[in-house]
Amino acid sequence: TSKIRIGIAGYGNLGRGVQAAIAKNPDMELVGVYTRRDPQDLQLASPAPRFAIADLQQHTGQIDVLILCGGSKSDLPEQGPKYAALYNTVDSFDTHARIPEYFETVDAPAKAAGKTALISAGWDPGMFSINRVYGEALLPDGETYTFWGRGLSQGHSDAVRRVPGVAAGVQYTIPSQEAIDRVRAGERPALGTREKHQRECFVVLEDGADAEAVREAIVTMEHYFDQYDTTVEFIDEQTLAAEHSAMPHGGFVIRSGNTSDAQKQVIEYSLALGSNPEFTSSVLVAYARAVHRMNQAGITGAQTVYDVAPGLLSPKSAAQLRAELL
Ligand code: NDP
DSSP states (O other), rough: OOOEEEEOOOHHHHHHHHHHHTTTOOOOEEEEESSSSSGGSSSOOOOOOOEGGGGGGGTTTTEEEEEEOOOOOTTHHHHHHHHHHTTTOOOOOGGGGGGGHHHHHHHHHHHHHHHHEEEEEEEETBBHHHHHHHHHHHHHEEEEEEEEEEOOOOOHHHHTTTTTEEEEEEEEEEEEEEHHHHTTTTTOOEEEHHHHEEEEEEEEEEOOHHHHHHHHHHOTTTTTTTTEEEEEEEEEHHHHHHHHHHHHHEEEEEEESSSSSSSSEEEEEEEEEEHHHHHHHHHHHHHHHHHHHHTTOOEEEEEOOGOOGGGGGGGSSHHHHHTTTT
């Protein structure tokens, strides 16, 4: 059988992660990386051919699934509908509040073209979403808890870097161990924002900046930090580069419920990720396999992870899965 031909649209963290993930999946091959920048200028030499993104208009016969690796804020709202009219697609759109609206904008062009467009894959949304549904369906009398971290938050790191006097910095989200322990024990506690997560910042100051003023500006920042217990540690540039350039993340989805007055049940799914983008990309690649199969089976239009049967993610056949994993 021939390999599933994958294209990558957008060569950032996820684009590089998809390239790495395809190397781990022998039933797939990377046929091209497409970028809005000059394809010759991409710093990391990619073993795959590099093209200008405009070439996607002509390459429809060469790609089975196009993985959209653009940002959720401004790239995917434009690229999602556009490429769903030309290719089967997978993306990681993660602006939770706008997912229903994004689904509609992708569904219409995909359906019209007979293409399959899987939106919002990854881990949250993505694997965490699936585990929330399993939890709710299996334990209807219960509570769902999501804890994030320990992980680097891109949005909060950006917010720290915008504070006057900050030369560079990162922010980690830390789940509260005490809160997790209570949830695991089946207490079903009502937890406030401050009780669930702490925030930890590592900051490099600009020359002559007032550390106390910077700390105060960070911990009191509305929405980002004021509702949390936040620590700020000042470090030098070398330490930042040596100890804080990875992108770890992860977290827990826990459903705690009662099947009768006497019986508590707790379900937990947890992720400890060395690299958030590389893991997210691995999920996108598995969903690309499912999308290829769904399209061949005549299932078209926009889809979410809820619409994909688990067996479709596996390179193994249904018969193999029945024999080996059931
Ligand atoms: P990046 O900022 O690394 O890349 C986004 C786009 O920016 C790329 O597709 C690329 O497009 C362009 N780009 C990348 N590097 C440069 C550069 N040096 N100069 C100019 N342009 C550049 O984002 P990520 O790959 O880290 O994340 C993409 C999205 O993935 C996020 O917005 C987030 O919403 C989502 N995500 C979802 C997760 C989930 O669980 N569902 C988890 C993690 C992320 P081009 O090549 O065309 O220039």
